[in-house]
Amino acid sequence: MSETGPAIVEPAVIDPVVRLEKLTRSFEQGGVTIDVLRGVDLVVHPGEIVALLGPSGSGKSTMLQAIGLLEGGFGGLIEIAGVDASKLGKDQRAAVRRDHIGFVYQFHHLLPDFNAIENVVLPQLITGKPRADCEARAKELLDALGLGERLEHRPSKLSGGEQQRVAVARALANRPRLVLADEPTGNLDEATADKVFAQFLELVRGEGSAALVATHNERLALAMDRVVRLHDGVL
Template sequence: MIQLEGITKSFGSLQVLKGIDLTIDKGEVVSIVGPSGAGKTTLLQIMGTLDKPDAGRIILNNVEVNRLKDKEQAAFRNKEIGFVFQFHQLLPEFTALENVMIPSLINGISGKNARKEAEAMLDFLGLSERASHKPAELSGGEKQRVAVARALINHPSVVLADEPSGSLDTQNKEELHRLFFELRDKLGQTFVIVTHDESLAAQTDRTIHLIDGRIS
């Protein structure tokens, strides 16, 4: 489903990625691990079309996404790729429900249908009673589950998560990890997760070790 071929990336004279070849199948939960500076986040951002490689191909669902024009790429990203970040990235002025609705509205879904889908997603994640609360009124675990709901709202082909449990306490971290596998089992969702958490990496279907810009 995802295929990376010969991905390289440099920042000035520093080459961060040195020819990455990687294939990820539908329904896989894959972790990417490695020391700081190994290029994990850069690889994830390139996979998610948030950054451009210097060379190489990114193929997602048979579409070579790095050949798309910027506007086409943005539309493809919004529909096909969900993102979960370490610090939630929720908009503080909006409620949990409104935050989850945003990608659907960007995708051209009507407000009525976007609200219905967002309510169903929050209910699925056990957050119905928190729908009208703003991020400042939510716990860290609740905020991250809202972020997961937002990532899933357009039924993306893949969810890319960058240290998703890095800011959570042990209990919320374990709940989030269980949620990823529940979503894979119930929805067939594909996850690619950059993590330093050894317990999460040990649970994933496959662990990719990135060292000095190469897959080890």
């Protein structure tokens, strides 16, 4: 009788959340061509939190706009969750943003006429989820960020740190595979920034999302899984 060994199970191949190849972006200014991105290559894996370092004006925001599919004019490959964005139309790109990407900016951009929980509910309603489920999800996130007692407060009644935490909850509301954060604590004092950023990292890790965080703060960058630096338009 012949014997066979245990079956070999091949590991599942998981697509990167982000894959960039030779990403370029140029602008015309005063008859002069300015090359901001000159061939950026990057892979971000599921659950990985990556710091994007570079001085002001180095192109970090331009790079995040490209990955977030917020504008055209880019050359090279932008692949999000295994989908080649260059082959998508406007509506399809919007669907990728809605289904896979959350955004956190330096300024919170909360809707001033809506309270904290409503600001987190609204992006979920756009996807067609039942309102009760959206409210439960919003409360879960805001509670996790220490805002359980501030749900009914409008942005004008919240501190800067509280406003930014609502913005973090909004970014994660639809369980994105990728969070793009552009100087997410750059508008806060150092003590508040440290607290908000620690909560941001804890929540993103707990959700299992990947994140690409643009910053010029070396100290904050060290708290992330990996650091990449944008210099002269390349990583």
